[in-house]
Amino acid sequence: MAAKAIAIIAGVGAGTGASIARKFAQNYSVALLARNPSNYEPIVKEIETRGGKAIGISTDVTNAHSVRDAFEQIAKAFPGSSLAAAVYNVGGGFARVPFLELSEEQFTAGYESTALGGFLFSQAALPWLITAEGKTEHPPTLIFSGMSSPNSPLVLTITKPLRGEIGATASVRGSANFSSLATGKFALRALSQSLAREFGPQGIHVGHVILDGVIDIERTKHWQFDAPDAKIRPESVSYPAQARREHSPVVIFGFANCSGD
Numbered sequence: 001m002a003a004k005a006i007a008i009i010a011g012v013g014a015g016t017g018a019s020i021a022r023k024f025a026q027n028y029s030v031a032l033l034a035r036n037p038s039n040y041e042p043i044v045k046e047i048e049t050r051g052g053k054a055i056g057i058s059t060d061v062t063n064a065h066s067v068r069d070a071f072e073q074i075a076k077a078f079p080g081s082s083l084a085a086a087v088y089n090v091g092g093g094f095a096r097v098p099f100l101e102l103s104e105e106q107f108t109a110g111y112e113s114t115a116l117g118g119f120l121f122s123q124a125a126l127p128w129l130i131t132a133e134g135k136t137e138h139p140p141t142l143i144f145s146g147m148s149s150p151n152s153p154l155v156l157t158i159t160k161p162l163r164g165e166i167g168a169t170a171s172v173r174g175s176a177n178f179s180s181l182a183t184g185k186f187a188l189r190a191l192s193q194s195l196a197r198e199f200g201p202q203g204i205h206v207g208h209v210i211l212d213g214v215i216d217i218e219r220t221k222h223w224q225f226d227a228p229d230a231k232i233r234p235e236s237v238s239y240p241a242q243a244r245r246e247h248s249p250v251v252i253f254g255f256a257n258c259s260g261d
Helices: 016-025 038-049 064-077 102-132 179-202 234-238 240-245
Strands: 004-012 029-034 052-057 084-089 143-147 164-165 205-211
Touching: 004 064, 004 102, 016 029, 016 038, 016 084, 029 038, 029 064, 038 052, 038 234, 052 064, 064 102, 084 102, 102 143, 102 179, 143 179, 179 205
Parallel strands: 004 029, 004 084, 029 052, 084 143, 143 205, 164 205
Antiparallel strands: none
């Protein structure tokens, strides 16, 4: 019997990353990557308790050796498995600083955690995704999650991973005091477009998915907006039916069916 397919999620914390991990763990074994083990350990335990298969690996996505080592560990943990999906959800390097006060280190951090990390993650994932073409229920998929500008708490509904990009705000429009964030997100969007055009003909879906709003996590609890439902609950990212029942903003993330693009 063929080994169960896997999904790899980079950038797993208590919010969006955990929600994405829970969603993919319903159908796949999952490998969760984060720099700090305390970010993935609770969700690994939760998935295992529910009967799923999950591993966590401490990974610095801005370091090529660390990323290669993580993928080698995943291959050993799941021998013979096809890679159904690779999700890059890293959101580090966030700095809300006036441009003339922005340090070189702060600016570079925004690029490294998004564009450089996305580059290294993609180079490690794509060869595995290519070999999975035709072996998984859905086309092998590489997903980049984008972030909106905190000044624009709107919601865009994504109904399936696409060959190309779907985006708004920080990935296509910079906001005042967020030049580091916008620069990195613009670069990640450009990377996703290039990869979609290069690997789409090989059967790989590449999606750039914008979570167009502020995710309601511990770090953003003090952020206040006029609308009471301006923030997106992490669960709404992967469980749209529940979100609709609770009148929460919705973003559908993963392999969902829809009637069109």
